[in-house]
Amino acid sequence: MMKVIEVRDVITQFGSTVIHDKVSLDIKQGEIYGILGESGSGKSLLMKEMNMLLEPRSGEITVLGYKLSNITYREAQSLRQQWGILFQFGALFSSLTVAENIKLQLKEYANIGPEMCEQLVKTKISMVGLPAHTGALYPSELSGGMVKRAALARALAMDPKLLFLDEPTSGLDPIGARNFDKLIMELRDLLGITVVMITHDLSSIYSIVDRFCVLADKHVVAEGTLKNVLQSDHPFVERFFKNEYAQKHYNKIIKKKKIENV
Amino acid sequence: MNVTYLKIEQHQDFLKINSIGDWTLYTEPTIEKIIREIKPQTNIVWDFSKVTSFDSAGVLLFIKYLKKFQQNFEVKVTGYTEDQERFYKLIKAHITDEEIPSRDKNILHRIGEEVTVKYQEFTAYLNFSGHVTLSFLRYFINPRNFRYKEMMYHIHKSGLNALLIVALTSFLVGLVISYQSAVQLAKFGAEIFIVDMAGISITRELAPMITAIVVAGRSGSAFTAQIGAMKITEEISAMRTMGFDPYYFLVLPRVLALMIVLPLLIFFADIIGIMGSMFAAKMELNISYTQFVTRLHEVLNAKHFWIGIIKGPIFAMLIALIGCFRGLQVSDDTESIGAQTTASVVNSIFVVIAFDALFSVLLTQWGI
Numbered sequence: 137m138m139k140v141i142e143v144r145d146v147i148t149q150f151g152s153t154v155i156h157d158k159v160s161l162d163i164k165q166g167e168i169y170g171i172l173g174e175s176g177s178g179k180s181l182l183m184k185e186m187n188m189l190l191e192p193r194s195g196e197i198t199v200l201g202y203k204l205s206n207i208t209y210r211e212a213q214s215l216r217q218q219w220g221i222l223f224q225f226g227a228l229f230s231s232l233t234v235a236e237n238i239k240l241q242l243k244e245y246a247n248i249g250p251e252m253c254e255q256l257v258k259t260k261i262s263m264v265g266l267p268a269h270t271g272a273l274y275p276s277e278l279s280g281g282m283v284k285r286a287a288l289a290r291a292l293a294m295d296p297k298l299l300f301l302d303e304p305t306s307g308l309d310p311i312g313a314r315n316f317d318k319l320i321m322e323l324r325d326l327l328g329i330t331v332v333m334i335t336h337d338l339s340s341i342y343s344i345v346d347r348f349c350v351l352a353d354k355h356v357v358a359e360g361t362l363k364n365v366l367q368s369d370h371p372f373v374e375r376f377f378k379n380e381y382a383q384k385h386y387n388k389i390i391k392k393k394k395i396e397n398v
Numbered sequence: 399m400n401v402t403y404l405k406i407e408q409h410q411d412f413l414k415i416n417s418i419g420d421w422t423l424y425t426e427p428t429i430e431k432i433i434r435e436i437k438p439q440t441n442i443v444w445d446f447s448k449v450t451s452f453d454s455a456g457v458l459l460f461i462k463y464l465k466k467f468q469q470n471f472e473v474k475v476t477g478y479t480e481d482q483e484r485f486y487k488l489i490k491a492h493i494t495d496e497e498i499p500s501r502d503k504n505i506l507h508r509i510g511e512e513v514t515v516k517y518q519e520f521t522a523y524l525n526f527s528g529h530v531t532l533s534f535l536r537y538f539i540n541p542r543n544f545r546y547k548e549m550m551y552h553i554h555k556s557g558l559n560a561l562l563i564v565a566l567t568s569f570l571v572g573l574v575i576s577y578q579s580a581v582q583l584a585k586f587g588a589e590i591f592i593v594d595m596a597g598i599s600i601t602r603e604l605a606p607m608i609t610a611i612v613v614a615g616r617s618g619s620a621f622t623a624q625i626g627a628m629k630i631t632e633e634i635s636a637m638r639t640m641g642f643d644p645y646y647f648l649v650l651p652r653v654l655a656l657m658i659v660l661p662l663l664i665f666f667a668d669i670i671g672i673m674g675s676m677f678a679a680k681m682e683l684n685i686s687y688t689q690f691v692t693r694l695h696e697v698l699n700a701k702h703f704w705i706g707i708i709k710g711p712i713f714a715m716l717i718a719l720i721g722c723f724r725g726l727q728v729s730d731d732t733e734s735i736g737a738q739t740t741a742s743v744v745n746s747i748f749v750v751i752a753f754d755a756l757f758s759v760l761l762t763q764w765g766i
Contacts, residue, residue, distance in 0.1 A: 230731035235498050246423040248455060249430070255493070262492035271498035276731040295423065295453035323600050326488045328481065 138165045140298055140330045141186060146195035148181055157354040168324055168331040170341055170348030174372055177351040179334045183300060187221060188212060200298060217245055220291030224302040226283040228275040234286045235271030238293045260289040265319060282310045301333035305340055307315045313337060322326055403429045412441045417485030418448040419457030420604040433463055442467055457489045526723045549651040556617040556657030567608050567669035572600055572674025580682040589683045593693040596675035602702040605667035607754050610713040614746040615662060618721035621652055622742040625725025626735040653718040661710030709757060713750050720746040
């Protein structure tokens with residue numbers, strides 16, 4: 137399967153603090169890939185480096201075939217139209233309504249008529265499970281869950297091939313979080329989007345993430361499917377997955393999977 | 399562009415539409431132009447086997463024209479892949495007729511809104527002044543828990559750190575005033591009167607006003623931004639729940655700090671401003687520094703100096719109150735910090751000038 141993102145030997149360093157020491161990972165097309173790690177392990181920084189918001193000290197990141205270290209302005213602009221990014225707190229532009237937020241890139245980069253634009257916006261709003269009239273609201277008038285959904289609609293505006301999600305379920309209630317997971321899964325299945333997400337949410341990891349990596353001690357200490365990662369005996373993996381709470385959760389999932397397999 | 403997105407074949411009893419290539423956001427406008435021209439007379443077979451890429455815009459376009467053609471004829475869609483069908487179904491399921499309501503307001507609405515907002519701001523300001531007064535009175539009941547450290551910090555920030563910019567502006571203003579009037583005075587042979595003019599105008603009017611404007615721009619805006627940021631991050635709410643009154647702990651130290659520091663800054667500006675004017679007098683009219691100072695002693699009545707100094711705490715109170723008030727008015731979104739900071743500076747500069755004019759008129763009326 138084609139690799140959508142390739143991270144090779146990335147070193148991130150601020151002053152004398154080393155955050156990533158030769159981090160490498162591959163993200164394949166069509167998968168939901170999780171990035172997991174302790175707070176301070178540089179998950180968000182790694183994502184920022186993939187998003188061209190930050191340059192690694194050394195190493196190479198390739199996104200959708202573009203090498204980020206020597207990308208030209210034009211290539212960068214075209215790459216930016218092919219991905220969608222959902223920031224942790226939505227980062228909706230507060231001076232624009234939800235519909236205007238979604239419309240922004242469509243208007244800038246595509247030459248479509250106003251009627252088509254309106255229709256597209258409404259479809260995206262509906263796709264993320266919001267009623268059409270929320271399009272007229274300003275971000276400050278939305279609840280936390282609605283902000284996430286609206287921001288997802290904005291990220292989907294250009295029909296991206298690649299979607300970055302920064303803690304998509306944080307700050308949502310458990311039911312809302314599961315619904316959001318379902319939504320992401322549906323979008324992946326239906327639109328064939330590759331999804332890269334930073335998450336701490338055990339349920340998300342169990343239920344929707346195909347493969348993930350664990351960042352700890354400046355390295356990727358485990359990568360692969362849940363089964364693969366669980367074979368690691370790194371202290372963080374032990375702490376995160378082999379505690380009482382996770383164990384209970386994990387058993388349930390395993391049982392379910394067995395039934396499905398039969 | 400010579401790319402074809404559509405090929406139309408008229409067969410005996412049906413019209414065959416072949417969709418080709420990319421049906422995406424970027425090609426949609428071109429395709430729509432062509433597809434609009436199709437006026438079918440027979441039933442239609444619409445083939446998608448040559449479509450390479452299909453996104454929401456492409457699907458929406460297809461749905462729109464499928465509906466249109468279906469009104470009069472039968473349309474048979476062929477050649478689509480399973481993925482395309484699923485995608486079509488997804489988009490189809492999310493098409494709504496519900497309109498996004500418009501947020502445009504007519505002029506009457508906007509005027510009405512503006513008036514109510516101004517009125518609410520006014521009452522909010524009264525409420526704010528009441529709170530500040532109360533917390534000021536509370537200070538006398540229990541002066542020990544007052545944040546002296548916080549006040550010292552603001553004295554340092556708004557006073558000491560402002561010395562350089564106050565010096566620079568007042569020196570330049572003193573210099574320019576004398577420089578300009580020197581020419582006029584020389585015509586009458588009244589060169590020495592430059593001392594009277596510069597001495598009185600600088601100490602009584604210019605130094606207080608220039609200093610107040612600099613402080614409004616530096617500290618007033620800083621107060622708004624600091625308190626506004628705390629409001630957004632809910633620090634103010636946190637303070638309230640812990641029983642720390644923000645008026646007492648945030649507003650009062652800032653107001654008092656500025657009231658202490660502004661008269662001192664004005665005194666400083668007096669000195670530097672007069673130095674600027676001495677410099678200009680020496681350059682332009684050849685009046686020596688000793689001459690200037692001796693004359694200044696003779697003509698500059700102390701009352702002018704005191705009037706200038708007394709304006710200090712009053713201006714300071716206005717600036718600090720407006721700065722803090724605007725900070726507390728910041729609402730949940732980031733945009734309002736910018737708006738309130740602008741309003742804070744504009745308001746306080748205006749109020750300073752208005753009060754200065756009022757002083758000027760009143761004092762002249764009273765013959766001081």
